[in-house]
Amino acid sequence: MSVHYIYYKDGAKRMRPVLTREEYLSMRNGGEQRRLVERIRAGEEGLKSKLVQMNYSCLPNEDGSLKGSKTMSTTVGMDIDHLSKEEMPTVRERILQKKEELGLLMLEESARGGGYHLVFRRRPELSQEENLKWASELLEVKYDDGAKDITRVFFTTTGSAEDLLFLDDEIFRLTRLTPSPSLLREGSGQTQGQKLSTPLPHREGMGESLLSTPLSHREGMGESLEGKGESLLSFPSDFKGISYTSIISEFWRRTGGEPSEGERNKRLHQLAANLRAICDDNEEWLLEVMPRYGLSAQEMRGIIHSACKEPTKGSRLIDKIVKALETGISPDEVDDAEAVQEETGVKVNVKALPIGLKESLTGVPVSMHMPVLCSLMPLAAAYADQVEVRYCDGEMQKLGMMSIIYGEQASGKSVCKHAVNIWKRQLDDEDALARKREDEWKERKKNRKANEKAPDDPKVLIRVVPVTVSCSTLLKRLKNADGHTLFSFGEELDTLRKTNGAGSWSSKYDIYRLAFDPIDSEWGQDYNSDQAESGVVKVAYNWSMLGTSGAVRKCFKADNVENGLSSRILLAEMPDTSFAKMPHYGRRTQEDESKIQEAVTRLRSYSGYVDTPRLRKAIDQWVEEQRVMALKDVDHVKDTYRRRAAVIGFRCGVIFHLLTGRVKESNACVEFATMMASYCLNQQIKVFGAALQNQYVDAQQECQRYGANNSIFDQLPPTFTADDLAALKPANVPRNSIIKIISRWNRDGWVVKADSKRWSKAKSDNDKVTS
Structure with missing residues (x-):
């Protein structure tokens, strides 16, 4: 093991191995780490001790501590200091030109500038100091002779191309040294062979x-x-x-x-x-x-x-053990995970999740993983509100998102609340100060004398608003948002429904729809009265809500399922707790919560355009596969919901990608995005499908659609007429809809015209229909 992260426990430095490039870059690319490097280079050198620390030259003691370690690792860390501005590029080029001969594994610019840190393969026949002297002679540059001990730590910079100049994945691999015979014979007690081995x-x-x-x-x-x-x-x-x-x-x-x-x-x-x-x-x-x-x-x-x-x-x-360790869940929960996968069609690979999301699932029963993740997505997206992305269709988007976690009463929805509360701590702390300023302003305004001028409105930025916020107050908060996204978390969806009258609820779901849409969506209101807020704003508002299945049905009746709000919502269902044993929850450690805050800081550090070509390609392919399936089944519900489910999955993938800190999207990121899209689509169909489908078919056909699940296309004979298709469709489907379906099949190459009234299939049921 050649890379160790340094942390403090009981006042002593301890070491933890860093196993992957992703983990290594994640530590270097945190928002706090980036800000510290920037401030240090601006002159605040006293902050250097707060940077992430790494060791590359030794292994920890038995108790995991660093101090006094005598066991060398397979690599050597070298510090080059006091270079002039003119010398820097020359030395850098020399190191990179000799990387093969040196065995270079990592090269970074130091935090204060004016030097480099490099890591190279250890020559096992040489001591630590002899390795440093050998490299110094090879590179024709002096090393810092005050940093020759194997326990020396390096203050790390960022993972940007300007700071991290070279990184070879071999640095994370387990290797073993072949000690020379002379070293094996040296000393008494523990041999050099022991010191040089890497267990x-x-x-x-x-x-x-x-x-x-x-x-x-x-x-x-x-x-x-x-x-x-x-x-x-x-x-x-x-x-x-x-x-x-x-x-x-x-x-x-x-x-x-x-x-x-x-x-x-x-x-x-x-x-x-x-x-x-x-x-x-x-x-x-x-x-x-x-x-x-x-x-x-x-x-x-x-x-x-x-x-x-x-x-x-x-x-x-x-x-079972391998499956559990692969996905990062307890082996005791493998059966539960397989049951959840069979029921929902998805399986969360906890091990592959990035920082923040992984720790959010600590102690959470596997059957509740998706509800917790879905409850966090809108808040995570709100933190990344300065990011813009290009969707598959070429349009620019921001990360607007809304989620509802539903389940019967006492089904454990509070597990989502606990996770959300940890994630929104930074916003809560900032809002507390802003609300205090606003309250002080209101008090001064209230207590002013009759002829005294009212104090100026401080126009504070408050980002967390209650779900029951009035339209007027919401407009005010959006005005003062300074381009940031507002967020609401509601513990009871039914409370929202009750507190919104017909007119207010109508306005609210207009706002919700606009918040999901492209970055230039606007909403506003005009009143003559000074008591009500007037104006037009760009809508940036995300929310997560918890509620019972009954509350969801009351909020989304047949008349407002069709208006488009239902397809914009990420739904997640809590597990059925009927006659089930009480779930057991674990506890997040202080380190888990610290990593969640690091994830939040990382999301807030991003701004501007983020290119995600792999995500675009994967989601484009996914939505096309769903289109083909919907067309084959003439499934209007799936055809309707697949489009925005793809958008939601894409945005979830962007959040995943930002949290990894990588330049390119990983395979795990792409898999996460398509998994979220599939889960979203299935949930939307399950919850809203019946109401939407009733606009196309009667109740009897609805039952048949969910029960039989057969393709209408496959039920047709090899050569068929429009009347044959109409016989398989509900009686109330218009004739022009039948003709439109056949035309679409023809355009996609599924059928060819036999004569003026008949069509022949070009593909059979056994064909793998793709496009």
């Missing part, structure tokens, strides 16, 4: 395996260390990106804990019998990854050989 992350109580035993202590392998080196590890140390140490640790947890004295052979036999399912039944592979608990290599071979002689049948337990 996998320590797993307490895991016994010894080839993955965790220092090179100089590996016994019974029949080969000398000098000739073996890195090739000692001849098999992969992970399965599907999950280390075998993690899998084995979870196996022990689920089977009663680690073996005790007297049961080692039996329990290790049990482990081998299960673990072989993901080691190709290879005895040498098992010998390499399994812990030994003091047994000799010969004893281990006997146990493994006996286990591998049993009939091959796979291991459901190992499969």
Whole structure:
């Protein structure tokens, strides 16, 4: 392991490995980190100690601490200081030109400027200082001789191209050094071979395996260390990106804990019998990854050989453990996750989520993951209100979003409230100061003398408004928003419905629709009275609400489902709690909450146009697939809702992308966007589909549509007439709609005209219809 993040615990510096490029860039690209670097370079050098700190030259002590570490990593961190402005580009070019010879893995400009930090592959035959001298001579530049200890930390800058000049993913890989024979013979007690080896992350109580035993202590392998080196590890140390140490640790947890004295052979036999399912039944592979608990290599071979002689049948337990570790959920919840996937069609990969979203699901039952994510999306979008994106159709958009989390009473909706409250802390703190200023102004205005001029309105920026806000007050808040998006969170959708009269509710859903639409949407009102706010504003207003299924039905009756608001809302359903056991919630740690605040700061740091070509392509393909399916089934409901579900999924993908801090959208980002689009579409159809469909078909046909789910196109004979299609459609469907459907099929190449009245299918049911 070559990259370690430095943090403080009980007043001491501790080390945590950084495992991926994404995690590394995420730490460097936080909004607070960016601002600190900017201020330091503007002269506030005292802030340097607040920057993210990294170590590249050593491994932590047994307790995870940094101080006094004697174990070198596979890389060397080097500090080059006191360069003139003229020297900087020359030295940079020299380093990059010699990157292959040097073994360069990372190059960054220092926080104050005037220097560089670089990381290169360690030459195992040399000491730390000798490595630095060797690199110094190669690069013809002096290194900071005050930074030659392996415990030296580096104050990190940002992940921008101007600061992070070079980064090789090899820096995150686990590698092993081949110590020279001379170093192996040096010293007494712990050998240099131990110091130079790089064990996998320590797993307490895991016994010894080839993955965790220092090179100089590996016994019974029949080969000398000098000739073996890195090739000692001849098999992969992970399965599907999950280390075998993690899998084995979870196996022990689920089977009663680690073996005790007297049961080692039996329990290790049990482990081998299960673990072989993901080691190709290879005895040498098992010998390499399994812990030994003091047994000799010969004893281990006997146990493994006996286990591998049993009939091959796979291991459901190992499969469950791998699935759980892959998605970042508790193995106890694997069955729940599969049930949720079967019911909703989606499965949240917690492990792949970016900073902020991942921590928001800490302690949340897997059946509530989607409701929590959906409740957060509008608020996350409100924080990224200075961002503009281009959608698949070429139009520019801002991240307008609204969500409703619905479920029966006592279904656990408060889990969403707790997550939202953490996310909106920054807005709440800022609004508290603004409201105090406004209250003081109102008090001065109220207590002024009769002939005294009224104090000027401070026009404070207040971004969190109650869902019951009046149209007049909302207009005032939008006027003072200075281009920012307002946000509301409502715990009871029914309260909103009751507090809005017919006229007010009508105005509100006009505002809601406009808030979702393109960036130039405007709304306003004019009154003669000075008591009411007048004016025209650009609408930027996101909200999340909780409510029962009944409240949703009352707010969205047949007459206002069709007006377009229903297709603009991201819905999420709480799990059915009928006769279910009480759910158990975990607790977020202080570190989880800190990462959520870091995610918020990151979203607020973005401004201007953000290009997302991969997202555009993926969503464009998704919406086309839904169009083809809707056309094949002549499903007007799906055809209506697919369009804005795609927009919502796209905007969710943008939020994901911003949180990763990456330049290009990751595969996980694209998968998240299409997952959210699919979930949104399914929920809209489930909640609003019946009301909308009743405009096309009668109640009997509605039941048939949901029950049979057969394609009308497939039910037609190979050659058919308009009357054949009309017979499969409701009686109230106009003749011109029938002709329009056939024309669309013809335009898409599904049918060809046989004669003046008949059409022939160009594709059969077995064809994979794509376009």
